[in-house]
Amino acid sequence: MLRQCSYDVKVKVVIHPQAEDLKLARVLHALSDPVRLQLVRMLATEGDLPCSALCLGRPKSSMSHHFKTMIDAGLLRVEIAGNTHVNNLRFDDLESRFPGLIPAVLKAAESTDRTR
Amino acid sequence: MLRQCSYDVKVKVVIHPQAEDLKLARVLHALSDPVRLQLVRMLATEGDLPCSALCLGRPKSSMSHHFKTMIDAGLLRVEIAGNTHVNNLRFDDLESRFPGLIPAVLKAAESTDRTR
């Protein structure tokens, strides 16, 4: 028996994995790209930021790909505020699941920009 | 002016990057695979191991690829002892370059095997 919805509902759903479902390999992969490392650094130091503040000269579609990768891995949470998407680093979730990992990565990334 | 070598020299050279040349993104990428994470765990807990002790059921050629990835990233050092290649985790180099990173990864990996 199928239930049908009589109105045309359009919900923009961004799926964030739960803290306990974060997978280490996925998180490390999301961190293993210079562009994404830079995003993590910016979000860690400057707090929540809209996409526009994070697209440093690159095409929007490229950045959208990186955001998706990070969201799927559980690195970012996105809150939609009207027109803009506010990104924030899921620091507490990451820290509870993988203690010390993000601080170590941030420290390592800060010690040099020759990340690649 | 070219110098020529009159004998046929064959040297097996394994190039290990120097500690100060390790690149964070490369290291994270080398860590971002479940098979390689497992290798890191085994080497961390059991010390130096030959390839044969690390190829858990997988084809040698596949494992060779993973070893190469890890060596190139600076995760492993290989010492050739006669017939066998002894692998060891470059813990001290990694720790001096990226303090806390490997311990955090090991702790995270140990907390669950659902790494992927």
Add this chain to the structure above:
DNA sequence: TTTCTAGTTCGAGTTTAATCGAACTACTTG
């Protein structure tokens, strides 16, 4: 010297990822 063992290299097939223009959606503002 033949054989065994340990591991690499090669090559092919497949998968996954990165890049980016163009079209699209949805909110906001005039």
Add this chain to the structure above:
DNA sequence: CAAGTAGTTCGATTAAACTCGAACTAGAAA
């Protein structure tokens, strides 16, 4: 409502990675 703004999605292209059999190399052992 029209126009602008913020960001996603699509589709194509290219580049990297992963996997693995087969052939190869070199040391060890018989």
